[in-house]
Amino acid sequence: MVDTKTLLERVDVAALIERDLGQPVRREGRWLKWTCPFHDDRKTPSLGVAGNRWKCFGCGRSGDAIDWVREREGLSFQEACQRLGSMELVLSSGNVAQPPQSESSAPSTAWQQRALAVVSACQAVLWSDGGTRARVWLNRRGLASETVRRWCLGFNPDDQKLCGLWVPRGIVIPCLVAGRIWYMKIRRANAQTKYSQVSGGQIALFGADTIDGYDTVVVTEGEFDAMLLHQETGDLVGVVTLGSAAARLPDAWVPCLLGVQRLLVAYDTDAAGAEGAARWESICPHAQRIVPLAGKDVTDFYLAGGDLRAWVQFALAADGEPTGTPVEAQVPLFPAAWEGQRVRIEDLPDLQAKYGLRVVGGDPDLNGQPWQPKIYLVEDKT
Numbered sequence: 304m305v306d307t308k309t310l311l312e313r314v315d316v317a318a319l320i321e322r323d324l325g326q327p328v329r330r331e332g333r334w335l336k337w338t339c340p341f342h343d344d345r346k347t348p349s350l351g352v353a354g355n356r357w358k359c360f361g362c363g364r365s366g367d368a369i370d371w372v373r374e375r376e377g378l379s380f381q382e383a384c385q386r387l388g389s390m391e392l393v394l395s396s397g398n399v400a401q402p403p404q405s406e407s408s409a410p411s412t413a414w415q416q417r418a419l420a421v422v423s424a425c426q427a428v429l430w431s432d433g434g435t436r437a438r439v440w441l442n443r444r445g446l447a448s449e450t451v452r453r454w455c456l457g458f459n460p461d462d463q464k465l466c467g468l469w470v471p472r473g474i475v476i477p478c479l480v481a482g483r484i485w486y487m488k489i490r491r492a493n494a495q496t497k498y499s500q501v502s503g504g505q506i507a508l509f510g511a512d513t514i515d516g517y518d519t520v521v522v523t524e525g526e527f528d529a530m531l532l533h534q535e536t537g538d539l540v541g542v543v544t545l546g547s548a549a550a551r552l553p554d555a556w557v558p559c560l561l562g563v564q565r566l567l568v569a570y571d572t573d574a575a576g577a578e579g580a581a582r583w584e585s586i587c588p589h590a591q592r593i594v595p596l597a598g599k600d601v602t603d604f605y606l607a608g609g610d611l612r613a614w615v616q617f618a619l620a621a622d623g624e625p626t627g628t629p630v631e632a633q634v635p636l637f638p639a640a641w642e643g644q645r646v647r648i649e650d651l652p653d654l655q656a657k658y659g660l661r662v663v664g665g666d667p668d669l670n671g672q673p674w675q676p677k678i679y680l681v682e683d684k685t
Contacts, residue, residue: 471491
């Protein structure tokens with residue numbers, strides 16, 4: 304098994320990309336910029352590197368050194384680790400948010416080996432014909448294909464034992480930080496309990512790799528909100544989650560947040576979200592709650608036509624000061640985005656009335672059976 308943690312610590316991402324693309328075209332603030340090789344990037348260089356992360360502001364691809372090798376050479380996660388390990392590497396400056404160093408805080412090496420094999424197998428299923436329905440489901444939640452790949456999501460088509468681990472049927476969400484896998488969560492296809500954890504993992508700060516280089520970090524309630532928010536605002540802020548409103552930050556992960564100057568807590572608008580946000584505010588003096596302007600959570604707001612980028616930019620500009628500006632003037636909602644989308648309409652009666660939307664049918668789950676009832680397809684009456 305490749306020690307991906309040590310591997311990533313050794314790699315200077317800027318040097319890795321310079322090795323492939325030549326010298327950067329220019330520097331913009333903390334960003335070194337190159338012309339992106341993944342799309343037609345003729346006008347201005349869109350590929351930026353800051354710290355141990357790279358991101359294209361044109362096509363949206365982003366990640367660490369392993370992600371770069373995967374995207375550049377079309378390799379799986381494990382193949383990319385092996386390829387990177389065989390390169391003559393340049394030492395990293397080490398100025399990054401580090402995950403816990405204690406081996407006792409991480410899952411066992413044997414579990415990580417099995418879990419990585421499960422992730423690789425389920426990724427292959429997701430991008431096969433057998434994963435079509437799951438990919439459509441993810442896209443309807445607002446996640447672009449590049450985002451799905453960046454976070455190594457997969458699909459397990461059956462309740463089964465894989466690589467020695469019992470894995471329920473559903474979307475596989477791995478928590479990969481600095482090359483280690485800390486847990487696997489499954490978004491169940493058709494069960495009373497929406498989420499299940501694969502036994503053997505540990506609570507971790509999902510998205511901790513996105514913190515590096517940012518003074519402001521947004522913490523969401525769940526992984527899907529975190530992935531979507533990073534997709535839309537990853538060049539503005541770091542985005543992390545503990546996976547639920549009830550989860551508490553383990554002491555071993557506290558150092559990851561020590562350099563953060565502002566922590567924006569974007570938890571759900573229900574009682575559990577309020578309690579979880581209050582917990583962050585009680586332990587972190589620079590924590591501030593920001594509330595989605597429509598629906599229950601970040602994803603609801605996005606599917607309702609909300610501009611997540613404008614929402615975060617407003618929070619950054621507000622600098623914690625109260626404002627008397629009406630919500631709708633702060634971050635507009637765009638009714639056109641509703642048409643043909645699946646949204647939680649019962650959470651948004653005001654928007655339903657304002658934009659004249661009507662329910663025309665339930666959204667099936669991964670089994671093709673109707674959910675009860677929450678998600679609906681809506682159309683403009685006109």
